[in-house]
Amino acid sequence: MQDNLVIVESPAKAKTIEKLLGKDYFVTSSYGHIRDLAKKGLGVDVNNNFKPEYIVSSDKRKLVDELKKLSKQAKTIWLASDEDREGEAIAWHLQNVLNLNDNNTKRITFHEITKDAIQNAIKNPRTVDLNLVNAQQARRILDRLVGFELSPVLWKKVKSSLSAGRVQSVAVRLVVEREREIMDFKSESTYKVAAIFISANKNEKFQLKATLTSDFKTEKEANDFLERCKDAIFTVENTDKKPSKKSPSAPFTTSTLQQEASRKFRFSVAQTMRIAQQLYERGLITYMRTDSTNLSTLALNTAKQTIKNLFGEKYIKTRQYKTKSKSAQEAHEAIRPTYLQNMEIEGSAQEKKLYNLIWKRTIASQMADAELEKTIININISNNKERFQATGEIITFDGFLKVYMESNDEDNENTETSGLLPALVAGQVIVRKEITATQRFSQHPPRYTEASLVKKLEELGIGRPSTYAPTISTIIAREYVSKEDRAGTERNYTKLVLKSNDIKSEKLTETVGVEKSKFFPSDIGIVVNDFLTENFPAILNYQFTAKIEEYFDKIADGKLDWTVMLNNFYKPFHEKVDDSLENSQTTNAERILGIDPKSGKQVLARIARFGPIVQIGENDDPEKKFSSLNKGQLIETLTLDEALKLFELPRTIGKYENMDVVASTGRFGPYVLHNSKFISMKKDVDDPYTITIERAIELIEEKRKKDTEKHIAKFDDIEVLNGFYGPYIAYGGKNYKIPKSQDPKMLTRDDCLALIEAQKNKEPKSKTKTRKTAIKK
């Protein structure tokens, strides 16, 4: 056993550091925090200066025993957890739980895993910084108090098992408020005018695209303008050339990586993190949970060399990026390839893609600015005060654009910029070839994607790199929000075209409102948000986290006592909790929609035990009827007509083989019911309100055919079936794989039994798993 025991947070990091430190050091890891507030109850004694009750979590007990043993054998213990608030707390917990002595325990930190940095750290040890630890305790305890006092209020006033917290509740608020902005949004149309000009001289050939600098509100105005253009003379007023520059973006942090992977590859944030973790564990990239844009000197030098080799000296520009977020704790580097000279790696398609993206972003960040030349040509209209403008942009030096271009959230369809413009001179007359006025509609603010929500949270300083993905999972798991697609609707628009001396008006249609993987709030999400913003505005305030972070900073600087800070927060907060438990209304989002013309009874929408419903008849009406809302419908926006339509299902549409055929919508979408068999309707093809008996029979027959194909063979109690993932064997309620080498049609009973036996033996030992990720009931 070595004399020196070094404890870091992550095992992958431990491995690299051990290599750098040599044989006198044994490096191991704590796997993050080793203990936490007690799970049962509050875990904090609010009447005794917020004394925390810390418990080593069950899945860490073995590890802690191991660390205890190792620390007893070592002469010196080096606590090398991260340099931030959480890392300091980990060191402190280790010291306490492992009963480490002050005289042989040393706290070291480094933000670069290089031999120099680590040896330097070893030379300059310190003791655990209790102020920083206290800032972490304050953070931890405040989050516990908020979460564990607010959630029970929701259980009582809204629905059991709900949750609230400093981070998740604000995330939900963002989604709900965006949806409300969209509900209130009134789309307005304008007429945008674009023209194509050609030369007045027949020997000179060019086409110049230009747009009018102002829009028209109505079709009449646009038409009048085109009328005037008929006789107008178009003259180049002036041309203007301006050089401009584009600079590369900073290297990746967790959130920018999530955003780019989402925009470029449509990865979910969890997916991105999973892939990045694999790259990290294989030693291919630096740590993937970071808010730092910092690059090590080693990385800067390798980048320089790599750029020089690939593109030449003039593409190099060494840059050090300042980390934007104030809360940045600079414990890590930016996310970058460990070996920048490797542009590509081996691995799965996804790993290759993500790695290459990280490589490009890192290399680009150390490359020269791109140089552009922007040309603007203003075109005067003889009988109009408006003017046309053509803009062109050419790249005079590509610089970093050679490897990387950041994607944009908004698809900016309106900005039309061409490349090189024809060389025109002021005073030159040009001729119109075509002028069009197209009706365009203003768009509602975009719904959040996973990545854009993360971006927004980061801007507000809410959440940390390690929690962005879990926060998204939580608000989905609680069913406050859902990630959905929407088909979009058709919209008519008008286009006026002036060609020669005719103005033609065309009626066109376009599809609008198509959504892919966007966040929509649920009814329960809306109710919970409204309740919380009404009763606990301070906590739901977007600035709340930023404000308390200032206090945590003061605690870390030793300028504020953490218990004083907590007391100042907790007293009014807890009073509000008590007051709310006592006095606030329980809420079920009830909304009266109107009167059912058939029965004359009241129609009402509300949240019931299993979700949102509409109800015809008062609560005390013994003949009241219910129906669930369809997917995508919200209580807040449901109309009386939509509500009544829900009661048209289930619908008997006819008979087949002497049995009723019923169309309806269930939990899994629209279906046809026949002979007590359910057959799903085809998405975007069938509609339960309009489906005919002929089409229903088609579906029934189709299903039957599929079912017969499903059964490949049957031997008494063993069946060979065709499943979603291919053929398999079903026996005793369990499924077994069929190796690719065997033809499922040729299997005998004995073959099957052999396969079953073979797979039974290597059945995995069942481990008890209890993690918060499995939140579903």
Next chain:
DNA sequence: CAGTGAGCGAGCTTCCGCTTGACTT
């Protein structure tokens, strides 16, 4: 899997941030 929509009320639920596994379909 394609329903229910209350009801006695017991007993449970819940936070945020550090870390990796071990589940399979």
